[in-house]
Amino acid sequence: MHGEIGMVNLKQTITIAFFLATFFCLPNLGCSQTKSNISAVPNFINLVKDAQTKSDAKDWKAAAELWNQVVQTNPVEVKFWQKLGEAQFNAKNYREAIPAFQKASELVVWSPQIRPFEYEIARCYVLLGDTEQALLSLEKSFQLGFRYFAEAREDSAFVSLRNDERFQRLTNSLNTSRMSRDEGWRYDLQVLTNEVRRRAVSPYRLATKEKFEAETNRIYESIPRLTDVQIIIEFMKLMVLVGDGHTNIYGFWETPELRQTISIEWFAFQEGIFITTANVKYEDLLGAQVLKIGGKEIDEVLKLIDPLCHRDNQMSPRVLGLMRMRHPAILQGLGIIKDVKKVPLTIRDKQGKIREIELPTDSQMPSRRLWDGIPPDWKTFHQSEKIPLYLKDVFKPYWFEYLPDPRTVYFQFNQVRNNEKEDFATFCTRLFKFINETEVEKLVIDLRWNNGGNSQLLPPLIQGIVRNEKINQKGKFFVITGRRTFSAAQIAATLLERNTKAIFVGEPTGSSPNFIGEETTFELPYSKLNASVSDLYWQNAVNTDHRTWIAPLIYTPPTFADYMTNRDSALESILNYQP
Numbered sequence: 001m002h003g004e005i006g007m008v009n010l011k012q013t014i015t016i017a018f019f020l021a022t023f024f025c026l027p028n029l030g031c032s033q034t035k036s037n038i039s040a041v042p043n044f045i046n047l048v049k050d051a052q053t054k055s056d057a058k059d060w061k062a063a064a065e066l067w068n069q070v071v072q073t074n075p076v077e078v079k080f081w082q083k084l085g086e087a088q089f090n091a092k093n094y095r096e097a098i099p100a101f102q103k104a105s106e107l108v109v110w111s112p113q114i115r116p117f118e119y120e121i122a123r124c125y126v127l128l129g130d131t132e133q134a135l136l137s138l139e140k141s142f143q144l145g146f147r148y149f150a151e152a153r154e155d156s157a158f159v160s161l162r163n164d165e166r167f168q169r170l171t172n173s174l175n176t177s178r179m180s181r182d183e184g185w186r187y188d189l190q191v192l193t194n195e196v197r198r199r200a201v202s203p204y205r206l207a208t209k210e211k212f213e214a215e216t217n218r219i220y221e222s223i224p225r226l227t228d229v230q231i232i233i234e235f236m237k238l239m240v241l242v243g244d245g246h247t248n249i250y251g252f253w254e255t256p257e258l259r260q261t262i263s264i265e266w267f268a269f270q271e272g273i274f275i276t277t278a279n280v281k282y283e284d285l286l287g288a289q290v291l292k293i294g295g296k297e298i299d300e301v302l303k304l305i306d307p308l309c310h311r312d313n314q315m316s317p318r319v320l321g322l323m324r325m326r327h328p329a330i331l332q333g334l335g336i337i338k339d340v341k342k343v344p345l346t347i348r349d350k351q352g353k354i355r356e357i358e359l360p361t362d363s364q365m366p367s368r369r370l371w372d373g374i375p376p377d378w379k380t381f382h383q384s385e386k387i388p389l390y391l392k393d394v395f396k397p398y399w400f401e402y403l404p405d406p407r408t409v410y411f412q413f414n415q416v417r418n419n420e421k422e423d424f425a426t427f428c429t430r431l432f433k434f435i436n437e438t439e440v441e442k443l444v445i446d447l448r449w450n451n452g453g454n455s456q457l458l459p460p461l462i463q464g465i466v467r468n469e470k471i472n473q474k475g476k477f478f479v480i481t482g483r484r485t486f487s488a489a490q491i492a493a494t495l496l497e498r499n500t501k502a503i504f505v506g507e508p509t510g511s512s513p514n515f516i517g518e519e520t521t522f523e524l525p526y527s528k529l530n531a532s533v534s535d536l537y538w539q540n541a542v543n544t545d546h547r548t549w550i551a552p553l554i555y556t557p558p559t560f561a562d563y564m565t566n567r568d569s570a571l572e573s574i575l576n577y578q579p
Contacts, residue, residue: 044073048080055083060091071100078107085120094124115151116141123157134158135166142170145199145535147520149173176526184526185223185231189216191524192235192249192531196242199533201516206243215241229257229333232529236308239531244516245312245486246534252366254529257329262343263363263378265326265370266290268318269560273298275347276563277370277380279363285347286381287564291354292346293325294337301325304334312490312511313548315483319510323367371395371451381563388568390480394449398427402434406575407441409434413461416453416488428460435471443471444574445496446480448506452487452519455538458495465500474501475579480570481552486510487517493550494540503577506570507557508549513541 051066067084074080085100098121105117122137138152149171152158161167168174172191176184193216196203204212219234226234236249253259263279273290275282293301302321308330309320324330331337337344343359365375373395374380382391389410393399397419400411411431418424435443443465471477479502481493490511496502497513511517518536523529541547554577556569 044070047073051083055087058090060087063087064091064093064096071103075103076107078104081107082117085117089120089124092127094127098124115148116144116146118144119146119152123155126158126161131161131164134161135164135170138167139170142198147199147522147535149522172522172525174525179526182224185228186220188524188526188529189220189223189235192238195522195531195533196239196247199520199535200242200247201244201535201537203242205516207241212238212241227333228255228527229329232258232527233308233330233333235529235531236310240307240310242310242533244534245310245316245511246517246519246532248310248532250521250530250532251327251330252323252368255527257340258327259364259366260328260340260361261326261363261365261367262328262359262361263365264359265367266322267558267563268322269563270557271560273322274560274563275381277374277378279375279378282359283379285349285357286379287350288347289560290345290347292344294331294344295346296336301331301336304336305330312486312515312517313508315508315510315549318483326367328361382566386566388566389571390446390448390568397453398424400431400434402438402440403575407439408444408575409438409440409442410444410446410571412446412449413489413492414449416450416455416457416492418454418457424457425460428464432464432468435468440471442476442478442574444478444480444571445502446571447485447489447493447509448480448482448570449484450486450489450492451484451510452489455488455491458488458492461492462495462499465496465502472500474503475577477502478574478577479504480506480574481509481550482507482558483510487519490515490550491538491540497550498541503554503574504550504552505554505556505573506552507555508551510549512548513545513550514539514543 047066048070051063051070054060054063054066064084064087067080067087070080071084081100081104085097085104088094088097088100101117101120101124105121108117118137118141122134122141125131125137126134138158152171153162153173158167162173165174174187176187179187196212203209207215215238219231219238222234223231232249232251232255236251239248251258264275264282264285265277266273267276271289275285275288275290278285290298292298296304302317305321305324306317308324309317311317311320328337328340328343331343332340341361343361345357345359346354347357348354389401390412393412394414396412397415397417398411398413400409402409409431416424419427422430434440465472465477477500479493479496481504485493486509490509490513493504493509494513497504514537516534516537518534519532520535521530521532524531554570554573556573559569562569
């Protein structure tokens, strides 16, 4: 998720309104504004302040009277109409609140991240006892793309509608306990596909509408013949057809079958797939290459898993494909293994010996949780003090270290999220202060582990680089990217490429400069699977930029040879770079 996009706050609104009134009414522009009207501006500003004060104090009757005066003076600002509607609603003047919200709706280009005014109108109608109009307005709010069914289900204003079947269908809250297994899964399929049609920015960008509908019908008809896990796999494949990296069925932990995993983690290097992390019980497998799973060559396994990997580009299967491979239920559902309780592997161990082993399904560690930290009873391949910088602290959101000999600041940026101990803006201030006060010749930002977060935290970083003439020069500023540089991290990479003199090193990014993407989780009512349908388009590059990724100038894909010998070719290339 990239963060909430809210409306301009009241203080900004007043400032902008005052600026526009002043600018467009200068005498040399031929404005007919009189002196008396200009002198009225301070009175209007005070009126707005008084109205806001009454709202803050929850004196709703007085607030409504003042906001009504505000909109009479300035009827073109959406925020004022919204404030009037809220005051009238809280004063229980529901009929008077409706036209205020209707006017606000006319003045705003609605975003799916905020509650539409049609939703507020529905609340007014239901409290007036007008069920039909309430349902029509609520339906319109969902047609616009409002995300949060649970909010409507739990909203006390709609308590009188909770047993109404029309309300239940609108909010995906039909009672699934009365459904048969097949009815429940088919209801989930209906909810899922409705959400794709309703929310998706471009639902048929990858597959035609006819193909998507045909696949939906095929799954619907085949549900009685499929196991639960096979249905989940079919749902995953259907969501991949939508064609973006945030539209998906999660399928990591939601059902008992999906919570069962094997106690190892692997990584796709240039030479193949190697075990990099494991429970201490399987410590001897660290560094082993995986050649086969269930007797199938690893390339065949990856090909079978590929249709389950939602993506913005072809880097995704190198990440998500390996995550899916840790789930024996999925491996069994794809016909790769026979027994869900054990996973047969053919490996080449560290000594070069080819061995046949079986790993029991003895873990409940979802792959995504392994991105948050290694369990205490697990070990990684690297246990020495010589661990390279890029593997040193991958679970901290952000940190930097000064390398005095090459006069380089290495900044590892792993999550676009605030750290509880130091928020990102404060961190950026400290980073640039250090750069300005220290003998620094190069800055390296390492994004290769960063899979996103809240992009609204990025301005202090981007602005800090742009303003810093000491470091924002060719040959002095470098960005390392990789397959996990995704979502908000992709936005960071794109903004740095577009606005700075960065040289990119490493692998291509895991997303595109412009992409459809927003993590908007909702739960399917019968299976309780978590799903997401992207409903925002992020244009951070020029509108004609249709690249599938940001490609590095210096291509240094990860190799097991480097990994085994504690080398980081990306950082070495930067330190050796001469302008």
